[in-house]
Amino acid sequence: MAPGQQKITGQKTADQKAWDIAATVCDPEIPVLTIEDLGILRNVRVTKEPNADDGGMVPAVQVTITPTYSGCPAMDAIRDDLVTAFNREGYPSVNVELVLSPAWTTDWMSDAGKVKLEQYGIAPPSGHSNAVRHAGPIRLSLAVKCPQCSSLNTKELTRFGSTSCKALYVCQDCKEPFDYFKVL
Template sequence: MVTVTGPRPSATPDAEVWSIAATVCDPEIPVLTIEDLGVLRDAHVSESGQVLVTITPTYSGCPAMDAIRDDVTAALHGGGYDDVVVRLVLAPAWTTDWLSDGGKAKLAEYGIAPPTGTAAAGPVRIGLSVKCPQCSSLNTRELTRFGSTSCKALYVCNDCREPFDYFKVH
């Protein structure tokens, strides 16, 4: 069994199932695919022909995971794969460090400030400024720690006065 852990040319069945699963969009942020988010962790075809896909939630109890599982299954069925198992794994825990650079750019274009910094543990955590996705100002402030989803905080720009979501570092 060959495990594909990132996008590959579509020359093998493993690469094909990865490519199909990678097209599934996040139901809460539809401009991002589960590959952009780093939620898609593994996709391969077993020796028996069963497709096995592994996904990791952005946080434990994320309500979008059922929809993502169903969407991955439907996409693979549409691609001609009948025997599909989508597994949810919690370890290692998802981190915003898994967001692709393309995914961060898509967030900003969509009006959601991408995470600043990395989630790597260190002795002192320092909050970084959050850039407004509308005017690029760093003169912003947090209104509430929880925005439209648990992964985001609600901010406002003090310059353009526009509210916006910020995808929190975790």
């Protein structure tokens, strides 16, 4: 067996257990979404490394994440939260690696994540990034649903809302402004 590989048994492998711990970390900007919901969490691996103190072996976790935007300041917070979550669960050694390619897309957001986003009051991305890319200069203008009243009669106010990932919309039926998580 290659180093780090776990024997498959009826129980969860060490990698799966570690994935579950990483999957509890939430996005600092949208605290209802975990990094698993967003599709930021890409890979979790557990290996063993010698403990400098007594020479015994301790579990070492290697986490791979892909930021939603390169340079998104949330990534530092996510990195810290991952280290904290693993330390609390008894993993002293945590290495968080940022992988920028392939670039994150809203297609990686889970369906459960989109539902949570809407319940939180942010319209989830509508449509797929491929459709937008293949459309060339003509942007597909898909209707954005109001997270308050589900009306499709909505209008973009500003392309860049509270963060660059979001646009500010207003519902023309219930008149409520809301954030729209743009398709990327």
